[in-house]
Structures are given as structure tokens and as C-alpha cells.
Amino acid sequence: MLNAYLGYVVMAAALDIGANLCAAKSKGFAHRGWAVATIVLILSAFTALAQAVKGMDLAVAYATWGALGIIGTALLGQALLGHRLKPIGWAGIAVMIVAVVLIKLG
Template identity: 50%
Template sequence: MQTMPIIFIMGSACSDIAANMMLEKSNGFKNRAWGFGAIAMLWLAFLMLSQAIKSIDLAVAYAMWGSVGILGTAICGRLLFGHRLKPIAWLGIALVIAAVLILTLV
């Protein structure tokens, strides 16, 4: 697999995670600055994802982006906001990541 598409996907996933954290801070868009920041970060995430799919199949790129985003959001939510997932939720995240690994290896 090529390096640049992976860099775009990782950058896109990081932007998505940042958007999710901003969305939490927006408190249902009551704090509009955080809400509009989330929209801007999502725009950036899709811009980078669009660059990745020039070289990688959309399904593979989207699955990679989603799995990194889910894991990153869960970790950042725990660290920044004290959100706690049950062990079964972590198992579910691990299964999603395993599925993405299988998808990328096929």
C-alpha cells in the first residue's frame, strides 16, 4: 500500500476525532464556536479522505478512516471528558479494527 494515501487517511481521522471532541464541547450547538469548529474539522476530514481515495478503494479508505476515528474518539472521550465505555464496547471496537485489517489485507 502506498504511503501518501495512508497519511491522508490518518490526517482525516485525526481531523474527525478533533471534530467529535469539538462537537461534545459545543453542548448541542449551544456553544456555536465549538459547533462551527466541528463543521470545519469535518470539512477538512472529508477533503483529506477525498485525496486518499484517488489511490485507494473508497470502501477500504472509509473503513480505515472509520476505525481510527472510532478508536480515537473513544480514547479522547475517556481522557478529555471522562466517558467510560463498558468492556463489551471495547471488544466491539477491536472487532471493527480486526475487520478493517482483514479488508485491507484481501
């Protein structure tokens, strides 16, 4: 059953990534359509995360959601929006991945 809860975490992360990209496109919520999409997606992400914590420890679910969201946002932000991270930013993401793995092992 853990796989179903992990699926909710992955869904929450995908929705979070979408919300982050919409927020960037909204230009500080100046574009209402993108702003509304941002709000709907983030509420949906938290709803999926709420389902995940019914069967997973909050720390594991939240850390995994956060890591996937950050990685996805960094990669898609670069691919779709031209955002660039410096090498230290990618190093930070690598440390975060290691941290999530350690949390899951603990």
C-alpha cells in the same frame, strides 16, 4: 505512493476525532465556537478523505478512517472528557480493528 494516501486517511481520522470532541464540547451546538469548529473540522476531514481515495480503494480508506476515528474518539473522549465505554464497547472496537485488517488483506 500508497503511504501518501494512507497519510491522508490518518489526517482525515485526526480531523474527525477533533470534530467529534468539538461536537461534544458544543453541547448540542449550543456553544457556537465549538459548533463552528466541528463543522470546519468535519469538512476538512472529508477533504482529506477525498484525497486518499485518489490512490486507495474507497472501502479500505473509509473503513480505516472510520476505525481510527472511533478508536481515537473513544480514547480521547475518555482521557479528556471523562467518557467511559463498557467492556462490550471495547470488544466492539476490537472486532472493528480485526475487520479493517481483513479488508486490507482482501
